[in-house]
Amino acid sequence: MYPRPVPETAHASRRLYMTLVGAILIIWLAPLFAVILTSFRSMADVMSGNLWGWPTEIAVVENYTAVFTQTPMAGYFLNSLVITIPSVIGVLSLSTLAGFVLARYRFPGNMLIFALFVGGNFLPHQIMMIPVRDLMVRLNLYDTTTALIIFHVAFQTGFATLFMRNFIAALPDELFQAARAEGATPFQTLIHVVVPLVRPALAALAILLFTFIWNDYFWAVVLTVSDNVKPVTAGLANLRGEWVSAWNLISAGTIIVAVPPVVMFFLMQKHFIAGLTMGAVKG
Amino acid sequence: MTSLWRRHRWWLTPTLLILPGAILFAVVILASSVQSLWISLHDWDGFGPMIWIGLGNYRELINDPQFYVSLKNNLIWLVMFMLAPPIGLAIALLVNQKIKGMRVVKSMFFIPLVLASVAVGVVFTWVYTPEFGLLALIFRAFGANAPALLSDEHLVTFAIVIAALWPQIAFCMVLYLAGLNNLSEELVGAGRVDGARGWNMLRHIVLPQLTQVTFIAIAVTVVGALRSFDMISVMTRGGPFGSSSVLAYQMFEQSIFSYRFGYGAAIASVLFVIMAVFITWYLTRIIRAEERGA
Numbered sequence: 001m002y003p004r005p006v007p008e009t010a011h012a013s014r015r016l017y018m019t020l021v022g023a024i025l026i027i028w029l030a031p032l033f034a035v036i037l038t039s040f041r042s043m044a045d046v047m048s049g050n051l052w053g054w055p056t057e058i059a060v061v062e063n064y065t066a067v068f069t070q071t072p073m074a075g076y077f078l079n080s081l082v083i084t085i086p087s088v089i090g091v092l093s094l095s096t097l098a099g100f101v102l103a104r105y106r107f108p109g110n111m112l113i114f115a116l117f118v119g120g121n122f123l124p125h126q127i128m129m130i131p132v133r134d135l136m137v138r139l140n141l142y143d144t145t146t147a148l149i150i151f152h153v154a155f156q157t158g159f160a161t162l163f164m165r166n167f168i169a170a171l172p173d174e175l176f177q178a179a180r181a182e183g184a185t186p187f188q189t190l191i192h193v194v195v196p197l198v199r200p201a202l203a204a205l206a207i208l209l210f211t212f213i214w215n216d217y218f219w220a221v222v223l224t225v226s227d228n229v230k231p232v233t234a235g236l237a238n239l240r241g242e243w244v245s246a247w248n249l250i251s252a253g254t255i256i257v258a259v260p261p262v263v264m265f266f267l268m269q270k271h272f273i274a275g276l277t278m279g280a281v282k283g
Numbered sequence: 284m285t286s287l288w289r290r291h292r293w294w295l296t297p298t299l300l301i302l303p304g305a306i307l308f309a310v311v312i313l314a315s316s317v318q319s320l321w322i323s324l325h326d327w328d329g330f331g332p333m334i335w336i337g338l339g340n341y342r343e344l345i346n347d348p349q350f351y352v353s354l355k356n357n358l359i360w361l362v363m364f365m366l367a368p369p370i371g372l373a374i375a376l377l378v379n380q381k382i383k384g385m386r387v388v389k390s391m392f393f394i395p396l397v398l399a400s401v402a403v404g405v406v407f408t409w410v411y412t413p414e415f416g417l418l419a420l421i422f423r424a425f426g427a428n429a430p431a432l433l434s435d436e437h438l439v440t441f442a443i444v445i446a447a448l449w450p451q452i453a454f455c456m457v458l459y460l461a462g463l464n465n466l467s468e469e470l471v472g473a474g475r476v477d478g479a480r481g482w483n484m485l486r487h488i489v490l491p492q493l494t495q496v497t498f499i500a501i502a503v504t505v506v507g508a509l510r511s512f513d514m515i516s517v518m519t520r521g522g523p524f525g526s527s528s529v530l531a532y533q534m535f536e537q538s539i540f541s542y543r544f545g546y547g548a549a550i551a552s553v554l555f556v557i558m559a560v561f562i563t564w565y566l567t568r569i570i571r572a573e574e575r576g577a
Contacts, residue, residue, distance in 0.1 A: 002376065002484040003380070017380065025391055028392060031449070034409065094307065098303075107297075117308060120313055122506055124554045126512075128311075130318075130319055157308050217401045233402075234401075236402065247415070
């Protein structure tokens with residue numbers, strides 16, 4: 001069924017259409033709304049089983065303060081930042097370099113390296129879990145944020161290189177010919193021609209990588225155990241184990257985990273969508 | 284030295300530029316993956332020496348009932364996940380109208396996509412909570428009692444997959460919206476002149492232009508289904524009694540909780556082979572397209 005555009009003059013049907021879409025949207029986001037509302041409930045209401053009735057009090061401040069003061073969530077949050085930000089910067093640098101070379105230099109094995117970068121991306125994480133964990137143990141990095149940073153940079157470089165290569169390959173050839181004619185070295189070409197032109201791609205990639213790395217859970221549980229290293233995702237899973245039926249606090253914790261990527265998304269929506277559709281080969 | 288550098292920098296610079304990324308990726312990702320295949324031929328607790336047992340782990344695996352439960356669940360994930368592209372397309376068509384306020388609505392539909400899968404897992408655990416959850420509330424409105432989905436061994440996997448579909452549908456919707464944006468107005472207009480409407484328009488004029496998007500949507504959905512781990516770990520830990528486990532989770536459990544790294548590596552290798560079949564198909568398609576473009 002391919003709907004026709006609702007005509008601009010039909011005000012009544014436009015309003016009706018938006019009401020319908022709004023209703024579907026509310027159903028679509030209902031699980032999220034349920035969690036947000038629960039995060040406002042007081043402990044007394046939760047304990048007495050009043051989860052859907054009229055709240056006796058709004059405990060929004062209490063709940064969020066409790067999550068930050070009575071649980072290690074604040075620490076997890078900082079750890080997530082300490083892991084995510086350097087990883088994103090690392091991936092952006094390595095993938096711009098590698099993407100530039102793969103896009104602009106023909107050499108034997110170019111296609112093979114490209115295929116390995118792309119293919120490696122699709123590997124199930126479990127296939128590298130044991131050796132990566134073992135590698136970090138041997139490097140004395142197990143249970144450190146560095147271990148997670150190294151892994152994320154390595155893994156995401158595959159996808160990011162594919163992304164940057166395609167972007168740089170699509171830049172007009174004349175620019176590179178002109179640079180060569182003026183005797184620019186490859187390094188000068190990279191700095192003066194490529195870097196200024198790939199800014200939009202870097203922005204799109206940065207927001208995507210931030211989301212991927214922030215949301216990672218598997219490697220967080222494989223490579224970390226201590227509270228002072230764990231990121232929020234693994235922290236939230238812990239919280240659920242410890243605060244079994246304190247659904248108001250668990251809900252508040254969930255919202256705290258969810259907020260940074262959602263905020264980033266709304267701030268840089270255009271870049272996010274562009275990045276996702278440009279690099280959709282990523283799983 | 285400088286002259287040597289000057290004479291060779293046309294190839295030295297590119298090599299030096301690609302090396303850091305290539306080496307890191309090769310050592311951490313590729314070499315590790317190959318190493319797992321090697322470990323799967325050993326008995327290893329992660330600390331002591333590895334003992335060669337050849338195909339022993341695989342022989343044990345084909346007699347392990349849990350392996351078949353996991354494999355069956357992987358199949359359920361794969362089949363049910365195929366709902367994501369059509370539903371994503373349906374929502375994309377729904378919001379693909381130029382009406383004031385639609386932009387905000389679109390971004391609201393995207394939200395599940397950026398949520399951490401752990402967060403999605405917790406959200407749905409809450410929805411499914413017997414007596415108190417959103418589902419129980421809805422059932423009660425109809426005078427019924429909601430089943431305890433996450434502790435029912437026959438329903439649990441379906442319940443988790445439905446939760447996981449939430450972000451996956453949003454993902455497919457984003458892809459289709461981008462595709463719909465690039466539709467050729469002329470073809471759609473010509474179709475209209477020829478009297479194509481509704482289903483016919485979608486089948487014969489719109490979908491053929493979205494083949495590439497559909498290919499990508501199916502690819503990310505297959506990979507998403509085979510990668511399922513986070514939601515299972517958060518929602519049920521594979522339970523009750525392993526009934527919601529998948530290969531990825533069983534592998535993790537065997538290695539991290541039971542210290543059976545060789546056996547875990549064998550399970551991972553099976554998962555790898557399944558994925559490899561898919562990667563090969565996918566890569567040949569991209570590379571062929573790449574060569575056509577070049």
